[in-house]
Amino acid sequence: xxxxxxxxxxxxxxxxxxxxxxxxxxxxxxxxxxxxxxxxxxxxxxxxxxxxxxxxxxxxxxxxxxxxxxxxxxxxxxxxxxxxxxxxxxxxxxxxxxxxxxxxxxxxxxxxxxxxxxxxxxxxxxxxxxxxxxxxxxxxxxxxxxxxxxxxxxxxxxxxxxxxxxxxxxxxxxxxxxxxxxxxxxxxxxxxxxxxxxxxxxxxxxxxxxxxxxxxxxxxxxxxxxxxxxxxxxxxxxxxxxxxxxxxxxxxxxxxx
Numbered sequence: 050x051x052x053x054x055x056x057x058x059x060x061x062x063x064x065x066x067x068x069x070x071x072x073x074x075x076x077x078x079x080x081x082x083x084x085x086x087x088x089x090x091x092x093x094x095x096x097x098x099x100x101x102x103x104x105x106x107x108x109x110x111x112x113x114x115x116x117x118x119x120x121x122x123x124x125x126x127x128x129x130x131x132x133x134x135x136x137x138x139x140x141x142x143x144x145x146x147x148x149x150x151x152x153x154x155x156x157x158x159x160x161x162x163x164x165x166x167x168x169x170x171x172x173x174x175x176x177x178x179x180x181x182x183x184x185x186x187x188x189x190x191x192x193x194x195x196x197x198x199x200x201x202x203x204x205x206x207x208x209x210x211x212x213x214x215x216x217x218x219x220x221x222x223x224x225x226x227x228x229x230x231x232x233x234x235x236x237x238x239x240x241x242x243x244x245x246x247x248x249x250x251x252x253x254x255x256x257x258x259x260x261x262x263x264x265x266x267x268x269x270x271x272x273x274x275x276x277x278x279x280x281x282x283x284x285x286x287x288x289x290x291x292x293x294x295x296x297x298x299x300x301x302x303x304x305x306x
Contacts, residue, residue, distance in 0.1 A: 072157065073103035075285050076188065079300065080109075080153055083186050083279075088152035091180070093142050093173075093189075094160025098124030098135070104155070105133040112136045114145050143172050150182045156189035159296070162259035165227060170262065174274030174301070181303035187276065188300050190284060194261035196295040197221045197228040212237040213250075230257035264290055267299055277302040 080086075087108050092101040095113030097120050105111045113135060115121050121137050128135050140146065142156075143164070154177050164170050177187045202221025208214060218231040234253040262270075264281055271278050282288060284296035 067158075069099050069103060072285070073100060073107075075298075076100070076155060076157065077104070077107050079188055079298070080155075080186065083300070083302075085153045085186055089150075091147065091151045091154045093145065093154055093156040093177075094158070094163070095124060095137070096120045096158065096160075098127050098137070100155070100157055101135055102127055102131055102133060105131070105135055110134070112138065112147065112151070114138045114140050114142060116141050143169055143176075145176055145180075147180045150180055151185065152182050153186040153188065154181060156187075159190060159192045159259065161189050162192050162228075162261070163257075165258050165260040170267070170270040171273050174271055174276055177301075178274055178276050178303050178305070183303060185303045186279075186300060187302070188298065190296055190298045191262060191267070192228075192259065192296055193290075193294050194226060194263065195293055197226075197259070197261050198223060200295065201228055226261040228259045228261070230255075230259070232257060264297065264299075271301050275305050277304045 088110060090104060090109040090111055092104065092111060092113045095101045095115045098113055101111050101113040101124065111133070113124060116139065118139055121139055124137055164173060181187065198221055201219045204219050206217040206219070213234065213236045215235070216233045220229045222229070232255045235250040236253065238249050238251050268278050279300040279302050281290045282298045283290050283294045284298050290297045
């Protein structure tokens with residue numbers, strides 16, 4: 050099954066331990082630091098729209114792009130509840146198209162690690178460069194090779210909640226720098242549960258693949274795409290990326306328009 054289909058329904062449930070508001074403050078601080086105080090901003094790989102909503106609440110005119118129809122359905126439900134005027138587009142980030150340029154593009158929660166094929170990273174950077182205003186910013190995060198190799202690889206993660214649970218098996222292939230996630234979901238079926246008087250769950254399975262990129266590889270891809278590398282931070286700090294960084298934030302700028 051494609052990634053983020055059945056998982057979309059319970060994604061926010063299992064991500065409720067992620068401090069999105071703190072992440073949003075950090076991202077907002079980076080945008081302000083480089084002069085992006087308002088205007089059009091694209092959330093690339095927006096998922097269920099949590100960060101898109103946070104940035105919209107900061108006053109940005111948000112567009113969200115994601116390839117999962119199921120994730121976008123949930124994002125649009127949040128938009129209805131919040132009343133924010135957010136445009137959502139179902140597109141592959143390797144082929145995304147906008148109606149015009151934007152002041153900044155953001156991509157968080159390791160969306161960029163889903164670019165696993167050679168040339169994918171350069172392609173997305175080229176598109177970002179094309180759709181940014183002159184001097185516009187691209188801010189994105191990535192899981193590091195250290196995290197895949199030392200923390201996730203060959204590990205099994207399991208969680209159980211009131212109406213759902215998951216088993217997440219990780220396998221890291223060091224030569225290819227690919228982390229494979231085998232995800233088994235068990236989601237309560239309320240109709241069957243009511244009929245039988247027992248808790249009946251449906252099982253769903255998904256496969257996810259992410260690729261580790263070194264900072265040197267990211268810099269090289271930015272250069273090939275015509276973008277200017279600005280900075281790289283150990284996530285949620287202003288410290289340089291180091292050998293045991295689990296996530297890095299990278300800031301690049303459009304150049305050439």
